[in-house]
Amino acid sequence: MKQLIKSTIILMACLVLASCSTTRRLKPGQYLYTGADVIINPDSSKRIADQKEVKTSLENKTRPRPNKSLLGIKWKLLLYNLAPDTVKPKGIGNWLKNKVGEKPVLMSEVKIKYNNDVLKSYLISQGYLQADVTGDTVIKGKKGKAIYTATTGDRYKINSVTFPKDTGTLTNNINKNKDKTLLKVGNFYDLDTYKNERIRIDNDLKESGYFYFSPDYLILQVDSTIGKNLVDITLKVKNTSPDAALKPYTIKNINIYPNYNLRRDSLLRNLHPQPYHDFNIYDDRNTFKPKLFDRLVFFKKGENYNRKDHNQSLNRMVNVGAFRDVRVEFLPIDSFKNNQLNLNIFLTPLKKNSLSFSVTGTNKSSNFIGSEVKITQTTRNLFRGAEQLDISASGGFETQYSGLAKGQNSLSLTLEGKLTFPQFIVPFYKPSATNAFIPKTVASLSYQLLNRGSQYSLNAFKAEFGYNWKENIRKEHTFNPISVNYVQASFPDTATKDSLFNANPILRSSLENQFIIGSNYNFTFTNQMEDYRRNNIYFNGGIETGGNLWGLFVQKDNLGRRGLFNTSLTQFVRLEADLRDYYKVNRNVTWASRLNLGYGYAYGNSTTLPFVRQFFAGGSNDIRAFRARTLGPGTYKVPDNQTFSDQGGDIKMMLNTELRFKIVSVLYGALFVDAGNIWLRKEDTGIPGTTNTGRPGSGFKLSRALSELAVGTGAGLRIDAQIFVIRLDGAFPIRKPYLPSGQRWVLNEVDFGSKTWRRENFILNIGIGYPF
Template structure:
């Protein structure tokens, strides 16, 4: 305890030193620059629109930037000053402190006239055409700041927007799309909108064949003398625009070099091409089937050049996964004398075979951590149609580091073969998409052996056939019409009864599972749009088991529908995962998640199979409770008499799940981030587990009281936890440490479930029973 106090005092001393030493090492006459202050229209009581945002934008454009601070303390500057002048040119504590520190930013570095011009230019670009900015410095002791006064005047609005009247050539195309203009009468004057309007017109022209046109060939003439703070806008094509940019081009020859390299350039060009539709394919080695290029190159001979077709072609060639280099070259025929372009497509294939080896660390939601070794053999262009075969084998070891099953070891071995076709393979024709993204048909076969120490072994065989395609950059679909999963287990006969007695529900979970059905998944995300303040992620899945096959299945001796003598699972399972990420500031994000799941079993089963059930608790879930220890419902595995004899397994699962997470994420310093969070939720069985009576060959299995779902009781049976965390976010990986504790325990008697009043961080007993530490890789959601 004393040692911790010493460390705490040392850190506090460092902060105090940093706060007090910001000006201590300044030379005579030097003044520390503390930042810029912006005053907008100080002599007027009227506020401009979005004054707070404009003020922040102006502050961000001033230079230089003052020394960085944390909680108002210029900590980096303090470390720089603490280091003093190093005695050695390299190495040592002083050099290290100066390296991570920051030298003082001086008031003498501030260029007032330059900043005045920059701020005035920005205001004019926003429509304040009569803006004036004056700046000065204010010094107090050894610190000084720059004060800028901006008198904006009234903001101008657009009056009339005029397009070229000429109805021929490029101006005719511009007039065709003027209804889509971004320049609207009555809107604020905004230079960014002007720039985007030029880009819009350029994009429209590129779709019409104007390959050599540029936004720079357009000029927007502004007349702000008409009065009433209005401005007329006249768009025209510059007189100096070159002729090549003012005429549309059509595609002439389309030459494709699928096996291109600089070393073979001359030989390939001299070879005899294979003619396929509008393509000339120079591939003497017959590396690829000619039909592949129908799905990769979207140009046809004689049609106008289109930027859309250009981008789609490049995206598909890059993302198909068999080319390491892609280049599309458009060359004018007869040096601009006519309006034709030859297209040359140069494709350099990746190696046909590659072998990859990886060693990874794992951290899972059930508090298992460990490592895995994986080797993968990849064969590309297997059938000369850009197919890819991946065959992998992996083995791993895990140990549970927290929870009641702490110390439980798990071993696994997995082998998988996956064959991917870059197209739809269906009985129907014409289903291949024509957007930027390549549809895929995927067939996979896998086997996994999982050994949970001395408890049990699981053998899982899975085969799947389906499709994956992107509707757009935001929407993705996965549909597997055929999915077969067979799971069998083995349990030590000497410990079987005690294990099942200690963990009701485990017996059903370890029964043979035969699932044959279909599944569909839809994902929407706009997280790639980092400029947006609010981002959304949604994933919805629907899975059915035994529905179609149940119609043809026969009944076994027990009256259950079966295929090949094995009872099939019949169920419907739906799950929705909705996430929202709101940027409060650049370095503060409020993240929220709502996760709902429901499974309905019928026919042979009263509950959906264990491998499709839902769990609650753990690193990426409700972090204040050990992994998979919550539920179902108000059931408490701790109350089971047999649990005192065998508590090495606590997987509590359910048919229904409801979970809500909220987390405030903020940057502390450099790659170190912090978080405050709260989690709530639980899982339930659709029907309460009543247990099973004793048989001549086995003991009675107790039920799980309170495990059934009742809508009116759902809110009162929710678990709630809260906590804080630290994250090392290095972009390419995230290491997370969260500590959480429960504030509501659903397994306690009604009326006693809120335990906020019992929180006692000073009690060793309370900390041992309630604090849960979670180590994770990546963010929880």
């Protein structure tokens, strides 16, 4: 108790000293500005709706902003004061003072009248039309603050909304969609809603051909004199609107220049065009097949201009991956005197061939870290239809930096070819182009050699044919109806193979030849690109099948098993779902959570999922308090003397939650809790009469699944430079599922002062990118 009191006194003394040091360098007559306080309706007992939120909004609109603080300590100002008054252009003093530190914000910078006007204007925009704000300053010692008193009055509501009379085509189009208006009788007066209503009407008109219309040509007249804190709103088209804005335009000619560059501008414009459907194509080099533009350009001759076709055409031409520059222009015919536009499309192709070279760092969930060198040859527009062929070769070296097999090295060589068509290639079916995103057909073939020193080598062949498409910016689909994987293991000699298998029976299943032929489908939903949202969601779900439909075409052997190349065909169904939530507590703090579920069902030739399709637990992107792939299955624990520790399962359940916060500049911190485990669908009972005694407790039972979850917690540091993220996480277990029931929570055993405890429990994870 005495120690606690002593620590508290020391902490309070530090806080007092820190408080004093923020003002010690102020000159006579200078006062440190500590922020603004807004008092709403102090002379009235009536609270306004959402008063706390309104108060916060008003305080955030005052200027200047006070010095940043953490736990009440203005740490940036403290660092600024640590530096001498004069610092060299380079050095730690300059870095502390000008890069990390923050000079004091003074009371002399506060403009009371300016802030009064800003706060009053904001309240009026929210419907408090009789609002008034007065401000003053309070000085105490070497510090001061601003106090603003806001008298709001009652908030006004909408009494009626009047649209312009139907006197022509323009007003008819405005009235046609007035049922979609954002201005609802009974709603509060809100200036932002009025602005958005003008934008809504402009968008509707753009879809009807009004190319030159603008929201600025609309005016909303507000009458607040009718009493009872109500307003009447009248929407009108300004009399000063230009004639060109008041009529719809149609598309006359669509001129496409597929091989455009500025130096050939006059030559290309004077070419005799090649007519194709609704297009005039100016290309003396026949760079692209004309039918490509049926999928890229949504406009048709004689149709009204509309913004949807405009945006979808631009997005498709940009995303097809064949052009480095895309430019469109709409030119009125006869200087606005009629209602027709010529559409000119200027496309500058990318180079047909390019060579790229990259060196990357790798960090895998299995705790392997290393680097890879990759060279890629890209050939664009291979068949004159914007196709793309990528041929790559890569080589890498990895070493396992932690785990039971620490120090194990791995060499890899990968060859891959991928051909992408910017369209669906489906027999007997021609899908129509319906949105701004280019559908793709992808065919790929790859080979990988993985060498684990003197132990074994893996040869992996993979071939896929499938489709990738987007419904919209949030939803993406990938479907591969044909996916073939063949993995073959080889050993230096029979003695090495037998020695490995005898020492670790689990290796037998992981290194046996694998033949997987099937299909897979994956769906992704995300709204993470919408930064205005306080809460963002990411979901990825997939299903994979092996040996089902394709297995019908494969003959059975003498034992009734289907196989190819003397290898049994793997038969299974695998489901996985990954749901993530990112909640912005404030600008610098995010609460991220993830739920990851997986289930695999093997049948026919197979009793469990093939090793390369199993689920794993533990590692830097998973349950970080346990070493990679060593957790589970179920309550089973890998023996300490087993060098090959990878443990796979048919079922996975995982939950992660992490509080991420900014510390300074690109340095971020995190506090996290991870929970989860994997299981086999059926208990591994081993093989009678052999050294393979199975894995007791590895089977899944729903009734005891929650009691078999592992739980870990920890903290981390991240360098987030946007283009890359380097992560260091330290974690330790607080629940071990392999301990006897009733003894699995081990929070009381945590002892950072014990070297033995740290060696057995504390795990450091180095990662590239966020864990989720």
